[in-house]
Structure formats: structure tokens, C-alpha cells
Amino acid sequence: MPKLCKQSALDPHGRFVSALRTWGDVSALDEALVHELPMRLQLVPAQEEVSREGERASECSFVLEGFFFRHKMVAGGGRQILTFDLPDALPDVRCLHLAVNDYSLTALSAGTVARIPHAALRDAIAQAPGLADIFWCASMREAAILRERLASVGRRTAYQRVAHFFCEMYVRMKERGMASEDHFALPITQNDLGDTLGLSTVHINRTLQQLREDGIIVSHGKSHRFTDWERLRQAGDFDPAYLSLTAR
Amino acid sequence: MPKLCKQSALDPHGRFVSALRTWGDVSALDEALVHELPMRLQLVPAQEEVSREGERASECSFVLEGFFFRHKMVAGGGRQILTFDLPDALPDVRCLHLAVNDYSLTALSAGTVARIPHAALRDAIAQAPGLADIFWCASMREAAILRERLASVGRRTAYQRVAHFFCEMYVRMKERGMASEDHFALPITQNDLGDTLGLSTVHINRTLQQLREDGIIVSHGKSHRFTDWERLRQAGDFDPAYLSLTAR
């Protein structure tokens, strides 16, 4: 038995196909080509980088298990976390088109990724345009998430940002079966949260206390519960529309 | 002669093809298909919306002339400008995949767009996957710009943000032939700049004064000049890598 986790026993190609299905229709050809893709499994310890900002990448990653995040560094050591990636994510298909990684990909908790050479992916896409369509679709939603985050960081208060972030992660985890009705567990420190929302750790801490006082969330460690979705939603000025893709 | 400008005399299909060429190789088939695309020219007065957040769109836009911008509104009337679009931009190909517009597209100055029905575009893509590739490529760069903006708004000082923004717009305008060696004209108010960088108008004003005092920029109205690119670049913590696409 592999040591890490039951899921790593699952064949990555199968997982890949089922991930693609959540984004669009996968034809028999698409599926056959995916099964031909070379995939190199990589166990990533918590906090270890999978790829680094500034490097030229030759492989894409597919998240099999664990939480990952992407970030950029700015002058003076500041860190901006761009987004968190859940299992089934393709954190860097985009790198097929950019010269150099413009962000780093790091494991938040220990996890597994499958690495796929660019060349192989490009070949597959060339043969099955439907695949490109699905990738595009996935990256479009990712961009929508990014736009919403920009609006948060640029124009929302700390209180709203935190509530909004919880709403978003809840919805995203729910759709992957990683959350129950009113509860989800995010292995993220207050420091990470700050670097995600453009706030200091201390201020995140105080904002969380405020949210708890107001009875909007209840947290025990990494585990978060809310009693009233509607109140959380309003507190965060959250409208899930940006997360929906076209039903074609 | 059309009244608006010489360029509007140019056929939009030709313009579209040449815009695509700046992103990637355009095959003869691609070109032929583009020429079949129905395009509806639309003159847009300054400040008029082309498409609105929350609406379901059925057409994409292609910018022929003028400056456009995209923005989101947040609770309480705050506005976050996401990005500025120059001529040749495709501000919303992404909408092919999202259920609902998650931002509005507005003319900054009077301009012209060509509107292309989604259905037609989807057909063309289905027949010529190379087109999809180019669109994808364009939207990947756009996403890179967004990520960099998020890093700015989240983790850079006002002074850095403004300088960084000037660097980016300079580079982007330069590559479209809209800027000379040390000079570019951006028809953007201080208020717009604030809504782009997550700052108040007043603070933008004071930051600009600072940049002028420091001799980093010289502005006359909408027209901006810098004397020392290197200093501007450093002031803005700007590294143009995120703007480059793969040389394939």
C-alpha cells in the first residue's frame, strides 16, 4: 500500500478525466488521449514549492490530493497569495502560453500532484480540440475568481474580505464534496489569510474575532462553521454568480 | 468619409486577423473563417457601457479604436477597475464560458468595437482549433496582468502601485505603437486611477505629486513622460516578465 493516502492509489489518468468532466463534455477521443498522457506522480510535503516564480516550466501540474496555493513575491518580501487550489485543479495549464512562471505553486498541506510535460499536453490538445476547450473553460473560471479577489482587496473592508473569502471557499469546497451543509475545514493560517486578502496577520486575527462575536462564524482551529449562510453572505457582499460556468 | 476616425474605415475582419497575429500563428483556414464572422460595428461614446455586470451576454467585443475598461461594483457603491483595454483587445472572449458577465465593459474615451455573436465564434473555433489556441493565449496574458495587479493592490504601497501601473501601461502601449521612447498619453482621470489601484482620488493626487517631485514622471494633463525608465521601473517594483508569452 502506498503510504500517503488511499487516493494516491487511484490512477491519475482516471482522476484527470473525471476532473475534466466537471468542466465540460469529454469525448471518447479526449479520454483516450488523456490516458496516453505521461504523468509523473509527485508527493509534496507541506510548504514545499512545486514550481517557482521566474522559472521556465516544462510541466503542468494536476492536483490529486491536498491543498495548494499560488503566490507572488513583491519588493521588500511581501507575499501575495493569488488563489488556493483544491484537488482536481489544474494550477498551471496557463503556463503553456506564458514564457515564464509568474507565480509559485506551493503545497499548503502535504499532497500529491501529477506532472504532465507541456509537449505531451500540447500534442493531445492538437489532436483533440475539445480538451483545449475544457482547459480554457477551467482557466476562465479561475480568472473570474481572481477578478473577484481583486475587487475584494481593492474595494472591500477587512470584515467583508474575510467573510467573502469564507463564502467562496465554502462554495468551492462544497462543489468538490469537501464541505457539509454549514461546515468546512481549511488548513490555512491567519498569516496565509492575510497574505491572501492584503491584510496583516494581526488584523486578520481581530477581524475573525469580530466575525465570531457577531455570531457569523464559529471556528475551532482550522475548522469553520456558520449558522446562517444568508448573514455570512451579506457580511461578505458575496454573490456566487462569478463561480458559474455556462450550461451548454 | 466616416466621421469618427480613419481607422474605422479599415475593415474589422482585417484588423481582427492582424490582432490575432500578434498573439500567435494564423493559418489560412483561420483567416478564412475570421472573414466569415459576422461583425457588427458599434460606435461607443465616452463613458458608455458596452456590456454590463450581471447580464448574460450573447456577443463578444473586439476593440477597434479607443480605450475601454472593465470594472466590477461592490456593496456600498465602490468600483474596482480590473483592466484597461487598448485597440486590438478582445475584452470578453472569456464570456464564451461564463454563465453571466462578471464585469462591465465601458468606453473610457469614445471608441469603436466590433461585436461578434457567440454562436458564430464558437462555430469558427470548432472548425479551426488554432483560433481557440490564440484566444486562450490572449486570455492567459490578460490573467497574468490581473495577477500582477492583485499583487500590487494587496501588497504594494500607493507610490509603488502608481509607478507600477505607469510601467505596465507604457509597455503595453509601446507594443501597440501607442507610445514613444519616453512618453505616452493615457486618457484616464485620477478618480479612475484610484478605482484601479484601490486608492482614493485624493491619495492618488498626492502620490502623483510625490512622483513628480521625485522627478520620476512629468505629466501634462493626460500626457505622461518619464526621464529615467530604470528609476520608474524600480519605483514601481516592475518586472515585465509577466507580460511575455511563449515564443513558440
Added chain:
DNA sequence: CGTGTTATTGACCAACATCAAACTTAGTGG
């Protein structure tokens, strides 16, 4: 149990926001 990471507190401070008014500039119509 110790040890290192994360959370929490308090005191203090700075960046940036808000408000309101004055000043400039660019357009517009006469």
C-alpha cells in the same frame, strides 16, 4: 514534556480615507 508554530493581546503609529472647498481646465454655446 519540550519546542516550534500559530493565535492572541496591547500599545502605538502610519498610510490612506473622508469631507469640503477652491482652483484649473476643457468644452460649449452665443
Added chain:
DNA sequence: CCACTAAGTTTGATGTTGGTCAATAACACG
């Protein structure tokens, strides 16, 4: 060409959100 207007810029005064620093308390893990 000038007066008039509206939009944009600039300024000052003042307020607030959120940052920084530094210490302590709580955990989590081996």
C-alpha cells in the same frame, strides 16, 4: 473670442482603518 459650465485637480483639516512591534498564551507534534 468670451463667458459659462461641468469635469477634473488640488489643498487643508481631520478621522479611521489597518499596520507594526513586541510580548504572551495556546496548541500541535515528536
